Amino acid sequence: MKTKPIITSALAIALATQAFAGEIKYSLWDSNQMPAYQQCAADFMAQNPGIKITINQSGWDDYWTALSTGFVSGTAPDVFTNHLAKYPEFVKNNLLVDLSDYIERDKVDAGQYRQGLYQIWGKDGKQYGLPKDWDTIAMLVNMDMAKAAGVTLDELNNMTWNPKDGGSFEQIVKKLTLDKNGHNAMSPAFEPNEVVTYGYQTPGSGNMMGQTEWSHFAVSSGFRFQDAPWDGNFHYDSPELASTIDYLASLADRHLSADFKRTQSLGSDAMFIAKKVAIIPQGSWMITYFNNSAKFNNQWVPLPIGPNGKRATTFNGLADSIWTGSKNKEESWLWVKYLGSSACQSVVAERGVVFPAIKGLAERAIEVQKGHGVDSSAFLIMAESETFLPPIANNGSRIAEIMDKAIQSVFLGRSTAEKALSSANKKIIKLNR
Structure with missing residues (x-):
């Protein structure tokens, strides 16, 4: 008492x-x-x-x-x-x-x-x-690149996504990915080893939260972190998260995103400002930064609608x-x-x-x-969509470390998501018993 x-x-x-x-x-x-x-x-x-x-x-x-x-x-x-x-x-x-x-x-x-x-x-x-x-996540688009590729704001505002073929999101990403000769990834003449502008960039591994990196994709596909805040029974081994991480890793494999090592070296925000990437996900706390730093026409758009028919975002306070x-x-x-x-x-x-x-x-x-x-x-718009809390539990630093290593291993091509995440989840559940 x-x-x-x-x-x-x-x-x-x-x-x-x-x-x-x-x-x-x-x-x-x-x-x-x-x-x-x-x-x-x-x-x-x-x-x-x-x-x-x-x-x-x-x-x-x-x-x-x-x-x-x-x-x-x-x-x-x-x-x-x-x-x-x-x-x-x-x-x-x-x-x-x-x-x-x-x-x-x-x-x-x-x-x-x-x-x-x-x-x-x-x-x-x-x-x-x-x-x-409070903050939510959205996507920031280089609208000069979008216009040149024939991608409209309406299309960007209504993107859909799924882990099988990427939905309209992937079609847009392909249109915005350009090689040194100006061919996009939809073209038979596209040279994948000579990319000068990537269509989309995942910021990093995202450790236990995936706040800007993967949580919105995974939750809109049916994933949930926990059954309730403070619950130590995590679901990082779910097939919905595995398919999301595998999909994001495939973007680099298919030269639609930069590889993980390059992204970690340069940073996705800097890549966007340098016009090396056309779309990035970011949080509302970065609005002023990009308004001051991105010296070209850009636009915030909602996250794509996922397989569950909804948009989803971390709602962090x-x-x-x-x-x-x-x-x-x-x-x-x-x-x-x-x-x-x-x-x-x-x-x-x-x-x-x-x-x-x-x-x-x-x-x-x-x-x-x-x-x-x-x-x-x-x-x-995202705050009024499906929102979810970041994972809240004891041993957060250790959980973040375990998840960071697991997801990095997938992005570096050293493991499948299913194997890496299953192993990580077992360690996390044991940690919180």
Whole structure:
């Protein structure tokens, strides 16, 4: 049974009126979001002159390395942006403050957030974060290449996919794959060993999530990660996932995509910007990056409709969490509560970088993006399609490592998907028993 701390009326009054002295260290990984949160911090500090917010930003890999090091050394930030794939291990190791008492005390309305975003950050009656934003996946297309190939926006918006013949998605990919003489992969004159532009590029192995890489294809074909969040009985050995991974591997074998080693070396985003590939899958958090970096006509389109007759996408929601080692938990809570409020999330919406968690603000972000010449409505279409959570379970780092090796072995031609995934799934289930 959960025991709640007793907050006396005198203490409650003090908490509501005193100016807290102290510095709150806050960390995030997305540089595109930094200006919005700097503004939120400035607004918050104006309302709470006794609290100083110091924001640190670092890239994705460095972010999690620094966070892990900070937990061990006792120097982790008070508040940090958290990810669904990471937080189960933090919960297991008692690194996250349970916010439920604060939420109840301050009457924070969980219903203000888009459906499902609040609940996924809770377990066993405890709450480990307040929602900050959400993301889905879509495909980004070089429209100059599409026009030259005779591919229309309507065709791109209504692509279908299946693992047997690739559906209309593969037909479009073939039209967009060009050799050095300008012949596409539909032409008898196509020279497969002389490709200058690939029609499509899978970003990588995708480890346990396949967020941008394969999950949308697999789920639209009938795959599911787990029966429920926190369930250790994974289904990575399903035939639907195996056929998806084999299909994606075949694109490189047939010279419609670059091979795995080249992709890892160059990066699919850089390949798209350099006009080496015509279509890539990416997340909504990258909208601003491509708007600033891709100096040609491009367009976001929804993911293809799969064999189950639906589009499918990972629906991922980030949250802000408090480290249990923080010496300023009350002040940290005030900052987290502000980050999860309409006051801060409206500022984020006006920047048009990501889709805020509070209902209605994603639509405002889309309006802002349209003002910058970007049509990001494909992501909202995906949010209203079949959505699924990333896998949520203990031992996430180990699961990711096992799946990364398994899928890489398929993409490198060292194993069939059925063999690699069956072996990986056995290891994962054993790990979570």
